[in-house]
Amino acid sequence: MYQYDQYDQAMVDARVEEFRGQVARRMAGEITEDQFKPLRLKNGLYLQLHAYMLRVAIPYGTLNGRQMRMLGDIADKYDRGYGHFTTRQNIQYNWIKLEDAPQILADLATVEMHAIQTSGNCIRNISSDHFAGAAADEVVDPRPYAELLRQWSSFHPEFDYLPRKFKIAVIASDTDRAAMRLHDIGIQIVKNDAGEIGARFYVGGGMGRTPMIAPVIREFVPALQMVSYAEACLRVYNRYGRRDNKYKARIKILVHEIGADEYRRQVEEEFAHILTLGLEPPQAEFERIAAFFADPGLESGLADGYDRSDPDFAVWADQNTTPHKQAGYRAVVISLKPAGGIPGDATADQIRLMADLAEVYSLDELRVTHTQNIVLPHVKQSDLYALWQKLDAAGLATANLDLIGDIIACPGLDYCSLANARSIPLAQKISARFAEPERQRALGELKLKISGCINACGHHHAGNIGILGVDRKGTENYQLLLGGSEAADTSLAQIVGPGFSEDGIVDAIETVTNVYLAQRAEGERFLDTYRRLGMAPFKEAIYG
Amino acid sequence: MKILTGNDLGSGHVVWWDGQGWSRHVHDAVDVGDAADTILAAEEAARRVNASYAISATKGADGTVRPDHIKDRIRALGPTVRPDLALQPSDPHSGNWVI
Ligand code: HEM
Numbered sequence: 185m186y187q188y189d190q191y192d193q194a195m196v197d198a199r200v201e202e203f204r205g206q207v208a209r210r211m212a213g214e215i216t217e218d219q220f221k222p223l224r225l226k227n228g229l230y231l232q233l234h235a236y237m238l239r240v241a242i243p244y245g246t247l248n249g250r251q252m253r254m255l256g257d258i259a260d261k262y263d264r265g266y267g268h269f270t271t272r273q274n275i276q277y278n279w280i281k282l283e284d285a286p287q288i289l290a291d292l293a294t295v296e297m298h299a300i301q302t303s304g305n306c307i308r309n310i311s312s313d314h315f316a317g318a319a320a321d322e323v324v325d326p327r328p329y330a331e332l333l334r335q336w337s338s339f340h341p342e343f344d345y346l347p348r349k350f351k352i353a354v355i356a357s358d359t360d361r362a363a364m365r366l367h368d369i370g371i372q373i374v375k376n377d378a379g380e381i382g383a384r385f386y387v388g389g390g391m392g393r394t395p396m397i398a399p400v401i402r403e404f405v406p407a408l409q410m411v412s413y414a415e416a417c418l419r420v421y422n423r424y425g426r427r428d429n430k431y432k433a434r435i436k437i438l439v440h441e442i443g444a445d446e447y448r449r450q451v452e453e454e455f456a457h458i459l460t461l462g463l464e465p466p467q468a469e470f471e472r473i474a475a476f477f478a479d480p481g482l483e484s485g486l487a488d489g490y491d492r493s494d495p496d497f498a499v500w501a502d503q504n505t506t507p508h509k510q511a512g513y514r515a516v517v518i519s520l521k522p523a524g525g526i527p528g529d530a531t532a533d534q535i536r537l538m539a540d541l542a543e544v545y546s547l548d549e550l551r552v553t554h555t556q557n558i559v560l561p562h563v564k565q566s567d568l569y570a571l572w573q574k575l576d577a578a579g580l581a582t583a584n585l586d587l588i589g590d591i592i593a594c595p596g597l598d599y600c601s602l603a604n605a606r607s608i609p610l611a612q613k614i615s616a617r618f619a620e621p622e623r624q625r626a627l628g629e630l631k632l633k634i635s636g637c638i639n640a641c642g643h644h645h646a647g648n649i650g651i652l653g654v655d656r657k658g659t660e661n662y663q664l665l666l667g668g669s670e671a672a673d674t675s676l677a678q679i680v681g682p683g684f685s686e687d688g689i690v691d692a693i694e695t696v697t698n699v700y701l702a703q704r705a706e707g708e709r710f711l712d713t714y715r716r717l718g719m720a721p722f723k724e725a726i727y728g
Numbered sequence: 729m730k731i732l733t734g735n736d737l738g739s740g741h742v743v744w745w746d747g748q749g750w751s752r753h754v755h756d757a758v759d760v761g762d763a764a765d766t767i768l769a770a771e772e773a774a775r776r777v778n779a780s781y782a783i784s785a786t787k788g789a790d791g792t793v794r795p796d797h798i799k800d801r802i803r804a805l806g807p808t809v810r811p812d813l814a815l816q817p818s819d820p821h822s823g824n825w826v827i
Pocket residue numbers: 230232269270271272276348349351390391392393434593594595599600601602639640641642643
């Protein structure tokens with residue numbers, strides 16, 4: 185894992201002290217809320233429905249045990265004993281006191297963490313593949329590239345006041361596990377025919393009220409020129425992005441309005457100019473960064489295979505663990521989606537337990553997934569059973585990865601001040617309705633995603649089944665969408681028809697799954713059947 | 729009725745104007761008529777409240793106060809999915825009041 189150098193630590197520490205002073209001045213009345221609000225947002229502190237909300241950055245979703253334990257301790261000490269892991273691989277606390285916020289940031293700084301650039305019109309925390317460094321199918325580990333971009337984008341003065349927020353995802357395999365093409369910039373690290381590593385740039389994706397899938401802007405940028413290319417992409421956006429209208433200010437609108445070809449032309453022009461300045465990071469610096477990720481301590485010479493005699497364990501191992509690039513290991517996904525539970529929430533005790541388990545069983549590494557689960561990336565197959573027993577005892581062994589119970593849900597109207605409708609109760613009702621494990625497995629891969637408003641924090645546009653909460657004359661109403669995907673075959677879900685009440689939508693989903701079960705061809709996932717049949721049979725079954 | 733709400737500056741708690749100060753209980757909220765702007769300006773300036781605003785609500789025969797918008801009812805109660813953290817943790821059905 186990357187470790188702060190003296191500059192990283194000094195910057196973060198200085199920021200904590202600066203914020204301590206700002207909070208003191210606000211409490212003393214020396215500055216008004218209008219003056220203070222942008223300052224607190226710069227430190228991830230929002231005011232939400234019930235209290236202040238703190239969003240902590242988890243760069244590319246990677247944590248060590250010490251950091252994870254601190255997240256659990258913060259939940260206990262300053263919040264109400266739990267935290268919410270988000271689709272951007274971060275964690276949010278819902279009950280923060282302004283008075284405590286500086287000390288929380290100071291505590292985070294002791295474990296090389298912060299909440300900088302988790303809000304505002306800047307480059308946000310960079311997300312990545314949650315199996316990075318473990319995935320059998322990756323070209324290289326994408327995280328050194330994500331880290332390079334993190335360093336470049338942290339406190340980058342030119343991009344501190346963009347037309348709108350800016351989100352970057354970096355992956356390095358053909359299987360997209362990070363919704364890469366639904367980001368402002370999606371970067372896929374690839375190898376060209378000559379065997380050189382470089383970056384393929386997708387620019388102008390996003391969700392929100394105008395979902396768009398990012399087109400390829402450049403097929404191959406040599407690895408060390410990646411930062412310069414990103415700089416060119418942002419510079420063109422910063423210059424021409426629409427600041428007159430918040431709803432048209434994202435880069436996706438610019439790329440769409442001027443067209444990918446014209447956008448590319450301008451980026452290339454800017455890129456050519458930047459290259460003349462020689463700002464590319466030296467190879468040695470990249471190697472210094474990459475060395476942190478190179479070898480977490482995997483043993484070689486282990487055999488594949490493990491004792492599967494306990495049937496409950498075998499079901500979990502099949503559903504929630506995935507192949508590892510190293511023989512004898514698996515990557516484990518800890519589901520934060522128990523039937524009837526709150527997607528992404530974990531108690532302080534669970535968070536600390538996962539920290540302990542990572543230290544014992546996963547070479548001191550954890551990942552937060554954009555699907556609001558936790559990954560232990562490097563588990564020896566011979567340890568899987570012992571690990572499962574401990575998870576099971578803590579209510580963390582739900583075997584539902586990528587099944588209908590593995591729901592993404594944004595905080596919705598239970599916590600979020602922008603919401604139109606609640607998301608979490610729906611997730612609870614749906615996962616309870618489909619709680620029967622055999623039933624879920626019979627349905628197979630089915631990604632259900634719920635947002636409480638058009639901002640789409642819950643990725644509803646990318647759900648095989650998506651749900652969008654809307655406000656219909658003061659009551660909660662839910663629209664049903666079908667056919668979205670955020671994997672390598674990214675597609676945007678389409679609205680089926682008129683919306684539903686809370687119970688109505690749960691029934692409608694059951695109807696949709698029944699149509700699938702009746703009509704699926706051999707080996708088809710829900711998404712495949714939907715793509716083959718189109719909307720009509722589903723619509724017919726729901727509305728008659 | 730018109731009532732006033734906001735968050736306590738330091739703790740962030742949701743609070744309601746009770747005529748003299750800020751209560752955590754919505755049922756303490758009083759009708760401010762058309763004095764909303766004056767009260768809020770004074771209270772914000774004195775840092776006794778943050779992010780405050782006026783809403784309409786309805787007073788029940790039993791004296792309870794029900795904000796007209798669901799968002800403010802959830803603010804008044806707490807997250808409906810965590811009755812244990814709501815203002816009335818002893819009443820697991822308190823969430824029904826929201827809907
Ligand atoms: C509760 C406080 C939150 C607020 C006020 C908030 C606000 C917003 C807004 C305004 C947008 C739309 C931006 C745009 O289209 O320009 C947005 C998008 C998004 N937010 Fe949130 N959000 C919140 C929580 C979350 C949480 C908890 C997650 C993760 C579960 C999240 C992840 C995202 C994602 C993935 C998008 C859409 C992707 C994109 O187009 O950028 N947000 N959010």
